[in-house]
Structure formats: C-alpha cells, structure tokens
Amino acid sequence: MVGIKSYGAYIPRYRINHNTIFAAVGFLGTFPPPGENAVANHDEDTLSMAVAAGVDCLHAIEREKVDGLYLATTSQPYELRQNSALVATALDLQPSIRTADFIGSAKSGTTALLSAFDASKSGGSHNILVCASDCRLSKPGSPQEHLYGDGAAALLVGDEDVFATLEGYYSVTYDFPDRWRAAGEKFEHAWEDRFIRDAGYARVIPEAVSGLLKKYNLNIKDFAKIVFPGLYPREHGAIAKRLGADASQLQDTLVNKVGDTGSASPLMMLVAALEEAKPGDKILIASFGNGSDVLFFEVTEKIKSVGNRRGVTKHLNSKKELTSYEKYLAFRNLAPMDLGMRGEIGIRTPMSALFRERRAVLALCGTRCRKCGTPQYPPQRVCVNPECGAVDQMEWYRFSDKRGVVFTYTGDNLAASIDPPAIYGLVDFDGGGRFWFDFTDCDLDSIKVGMPVEMTFRRRYSDEPSGVHGYSWKATPIRD
C-alpha cells in the first residue's frame, strides 16, 4: 500500500505584517486584511526552502533510501537546469534516482504527489521525496503582495512503513486563466478577483471534491480533516458548508500567518494536519490552480512513531518581524540598492569546478579519514590531522546534517551585503571538523562564542552575467 512515510516543512524566519505593507503601498489602493506573511530572507528562494523542507522530512532517514525527488513550484529559479536535480544534489541523494520539476500551476504540488504515488505503486521507484516550495515575486502594491507568502513542504512517499495510506484520488483540469506569466516575465498577471473566486475557486474545488466523494462513495463527514487552500477566507468556509462539512473539519489555511504559498500551500496544510492526526483519521486534500487534484488518506498506527520534525507548527512559532518594507523590497531585489563599488564586483561561477565539487559545495560533504577518523571540510586528499597525514584514505562525510558550535565570529560592515553587517565565523562541528561559514537568520547581538548552530542551504550570491544562482550552506542558530 502506498502512502506517506515522512513529512517536513519550512517557513522562513521573517514575517511581514500586512500593516507594514499597507503603510508603504496603501496609497495604491491595496487594502490587505489583518495578518502577516512569511518572507524569505535575502539568501532564500524556492530551492533553498525546498531543501530545508527536505532536510526536515529526511531527518533520521538514510538518504540512500530515497529513489526519486519531485519538486513542485511556480517560482523555479531555473528554466533550463533541472531545479529538482539541484535540490537532490543539495540533499546528497544518490545519482541513481529519478527527478522531475512540476511547474506552471499552484496545483503542481498535489500533481507531483500523485505522480510520486504512481511511480511508487508501479514499483519503479519505491521512495520518492516530494518537495513543494514557492517564493513568488509580487509587484509592490499588488494584491498578490499580501496574499502570497513563502514556504515549503516535503513528503516522503513510499510503498511500505507508511503512516498515512493513499486511499483515493480524483483530478479535474481546466485552462482556467486566473493567473499567468509568460516565459521571461518577472511578475504574474491576474484576471479580476471576483472571476477567480466565483468562476474558479468556488466551483472547481467543490467539483473535484464531489467527484472524489462520488467515485469512492464517501461522505464528507467521514473526514477528520479537510485541506484546501484559503485564497478567499470567507469563500473557504462557504465551500465547506456547501459540501456539507463542519467548520471543525477544516484545516487552518495559514493565510494570515504564512500567506498563500502556491504549490506548497495544500502540502503545508497537509503536514499541519498530519502533525495532529490520530490513527484511523481520514484526511482529504484538494489543490487549486488550473483545476484541482483531490487525494484522501487514512492515518495508520505508525503515525505515533513519527520522529521529531519541525514541520509547520514549530516553524510557525519561530519568527522575527521584518518591520521595514524597504528591506523587504531589497531582500527580493525589487528595488536597486547601493552596495558600493565593492558590491559591484561580481562573482563569475566556474561551472565545471562547481560540477566537480558539487558534493562539497551543494551537499556540504567533506571527507573523513579512515585511518584516524578525522572529519574535514572541504574534502581533502591528505589528512589534516598533524598526527596522521594519511594520503587517499578518505571516505565521504556529510556535514549538512551535523550541528556545531560557534568557534568565533564577526559582523562585518565592510563586506558588501544587502543586510549588513555580514555575519560569519568559524564553526566547530560536533564529531569533528572545522571551517568558516557565512551565518544567516541571526542578529549580531545574539551570536556568542560556543553557541550551537546548524547548517542551512542558501543562495549565497547571484552571478547575473552568467545567469547563475550560487548556492551553498551557511550556519544559523538552531531554530527550536
């Protein structure tokens, strides 16, 4: 029986209050409802968040057991260069896996999930990690700006040891032109809101859900939780009512806490539902975007043995308000900011070197000496332990999932940074290994020598002339 074996999620640390948006661009007529959105830091994007959710999901699971990675998004950094392959590399998955990008619609998250179940069911790929992540750019002052938030979810799909079995599914597809973005365009277009709500959201979701209920001869009351995106909060409740569901069955949409996270939205809600699920619970999940996919799950006894995950709940509670709208624009590169002449000196990425060093750069793998056991980063041929010095006795050693402590640090006002000071330092890893890293998601005052840190995958730079986003790992205070 195929189902879900593990879950994870990621919500960036920053939140922007809708009032902050209103104070800045309210003159344009935008009038956001109360709430806040999760906002990616300047070094985060769709791929970094997908990796973070993947890390959460794969906690205590051997990476070698993952047979595929599907990435769902509408805000992929690359049109050519498979985004899922990059995420798979960052997660240090085996090369012998299947990867695919599911793009172009907010329902791509559920479509990726369905495709993963199909693949798992066919026996071709037993365990597939589905990451859904969105970090969408909105025009300043647009309704999307307060509607959209940034976030990611990850689900490991498999055919054994599952804690939620896939019991049924149903899809409808329409070329519903609510939102679109032509190739090469930076921002999306949207048709009139009332059209999207009345001719799309309020019709398509009930159609798809009713289709599933009919197909499997189910009653809406059978479900402990009903998950579908909350683009229109009032309509969200009305749909449920029309379907005959109780308000208590509705999974919180996160729209006033995180925002609508596009492809990730239904999957993040599903993760939140699973966090509270009990054996025997039936969960229904529906997406919205050019149609809808509906899936339903039954939770098994194994839900009790799900290990420690940050999921949605822990990430929700770990936050810092971004009080400056201007900083928000700067983080998203929506307003040109002066970094000085030093900041104009770009990095050109040696792609062949990046490929050669991919495990070191993207997966934060170093080596461990088989002779003396010393972990070392970056990978070495000659052991760095002065008492050892063995040559070519190395095995790969992954640092991305190791914690460490701050050996030393600084906050640098000279280094070009969109969010000065640039904080960096040396990290001593638990179990051995030391290297220098940029620090992120922290304030200089909060960093102390000896404090614990963990590693997080980030977009470290943009190499605009080459069209390359430079990713690698940074250190960050442990987000518990």
Next chain:
Amino acid sequence: MAEGIKDKVAIIGMGCTKFGELWDKSAEDLMVEAFEECIEDAGIEKKDINAAWFGVHFEEQSVGKGATSLALTLKLPFIPVTRTENFCATATEAFRGACYAVASGAYDIALALGVEKLKDTGYGGLPTGPGLMGTKSALIMPKLTAPGAFAMMATRYFAVYGLTPEEGKRMLAKVSVKSHYNGARNPKAHLRREVTEEQVLNAPIIAWPLGLFDCCGVSDGSAAAIVTRADMAKKFRPDPVYVKALQIALSSGEELMYPKWDGAHVETGYRAGILAYNEAGIKNPREEISMAEVHDCFSITEAVTMEDLQFSPRGKVKEDIEAGRFNLDGEQPIQPDGGLKCFGHPIGASGLRMIYEMYKQLQGKAQLPERQIKNPKLGLTHNMGGFPAMNIVSVAIVGL
C-alpha cells in the same frame, strides 16, 4: 639542521617612498622613487646589479603579471628579474630571493623591490579578489574581508582570555594610540595624526569588535633594498646591516580545518619566530630583540604577535601594553615608524618598508632625533599574509 644565512648577507642600500593615498602617482612612479633612493644610498650604479626580485601582490590592480614591469620601468639591462607573491609577505619574499641569491654565490649584488598601488579600486579597504581558495573561493568561502577575518581573532582572544569586549577593545586601543604617536613623528608615514584612546574606542565599527582605528591604512608605496655578500659589504659602506635570519612559515590547514588551534594566536607567527630565532642564535627574544616592525594590519594582530614572537608570555600582552613596553621610549619599541597602522600598508612593499625602518634605526639615521631608538642591536620584522586561520608569516632579523 641547516646552517642558515646568518651574517652571510648584508644590506648596503635601501629606499622607501612616502606612503599614502597617492592619487598623483602610479606604481611605476613609486618604483622609480624607491629605487633611486636605494641605489644612491648604496653608492652603486644600475649596471652593478646582477639580478632583481620584484614583489607585488594585487598585480591586477596595478602592473600586471610577471616581473617585466620592474625591468621596463627601471630599464634594467637584460638581467634576471623574478616576481614574488606571497600575500603580505610579498616584499619579504622578494628580499629573501635576493638574499639567497647572493648567499649562494650565484650573484654579487641583488635588488629587491616591492610596490603596491592599491588606491585605484574606487572603494575603501583592500581590493576584493579571488581570495584564498582560488576557484573554490566563489563556491564555498564566506564573504570574508580582512577586517572581518582578523576581528574573528579578536573575538576569540577576548573569549579565550576572559576579556569583556570593553576590556579587550581598550587593550587594542592602546596599541593603535601608540602607533599613531609614532606615525605622527614620521614624515614618510601615511597617517600622521595622534589619536586618543577615547577616539579609538568611539570610532565606527568596521568588523565587530574592530573599529576604524583598529585597522591599518590602505596605501600606495614602494620600498627597495640592495644586498650583497657580507664579505663584500664594507667595500660599499662603513655601516652595512647584516641579515641574521630570514624565515617563513605557512599554515598547514590545521588551523582552519582541524579543531585544535585556539584562534587566539597565529600559529605560523609562533613557528616562523622559532625558525628565525634558531637561525639567528637568539635564546631570549624578549631581551635580545631591540625593536621590531610587526604586521599590525589590525590592532589585534599586533597584540597576538607580541605573544607569538615570545616578546610577551601567552595571554599576558595586555600587561606589557599597559606598561608601555612597546612604546617608542619603552623597553622594546614596536612599530617605531608607525607600523602598517600609520605608515601604511601597500602590501607588496610592506616587508621592505619594515626592513627599511630597522636598517635606518640600526644606522642611527631615523631622520628626526625624537624617533631614534638608542643603540639598537637587533631589529625584527614580521609580515603576516592571509587570514589568521590560513596564512603565511615571515620573520626577518637584521643587525649590525
């Protein structure tokens, strides 16, 4: 153990330009000025030079690759010229090349010249470059700048020796105040203004915990030396200065990648010091070294260097700083010319600039009487290139 080059090589001439933000001078102008002073001091002619070593670090900012720019600028007549580059020890490496050349007997007279033209970048601080790790820098190095890299050593020093940031910063402020005092008295220095401890402490933070006055000048300049075999030296002048030791040590990766280094000292500085003391036959550096020019790129670097070179016991430099031991009128003057802090730091010239100061002090020719150190016997110079976790240190000892 190898016998070393103690007393085998003598300096017979030196030159050094004024350092500073020299908007009207090119690297070539500076090379000519340093060379002209140097050759006049040596009392020789250009045709007497058998070979030359040329140091420049950020060649892409000034003269380009290779050694041709020295040959072309000075119109050296088809002699061997070699380019050296080893971070901030670049000029000392040029000097080392020239010294080894005459010590080996390959040549009688050799020139070492270092130059750096830093102020053509358009921004403050050192030029950003490919960094310490080549193509890997772009891929895995944090956005390290020099102030940030050394600030991390200050953070660490404070943590290891239990200093509050206030105590630590005040200790470092005294280092800078002393160098500003010395620089103010040196006509060739870049920064010639005295500062108070309070000014240093209240300056804007460049990289926490280092403020503006914890950082050395970023300067243009050039310095040069002419060396010969020791047994020939007196033919040229009555007061040649002899090379007693010339050593370098480089990081093995241990500091950056193996969790043993305490981060509160520079391991290579300690190692290069030992190598140099062995070569020069020095048993007690605190007593035997009369004066030194060390690599005070940042105040913290000077402080830990006092410990690395065994001038102060580990963790105890604060006491020596507070006692004024390293002041111009102290027991062991450090940075009598103002140091990198105030004389300035054109990277490819700094090592030779330091030797220039020791040479002049040993000869009793420190321009102004208030600058002259009384009866120095041995002078030490020290360069540190790279960052505390990954670097090169050179130590030279010269004497009469």
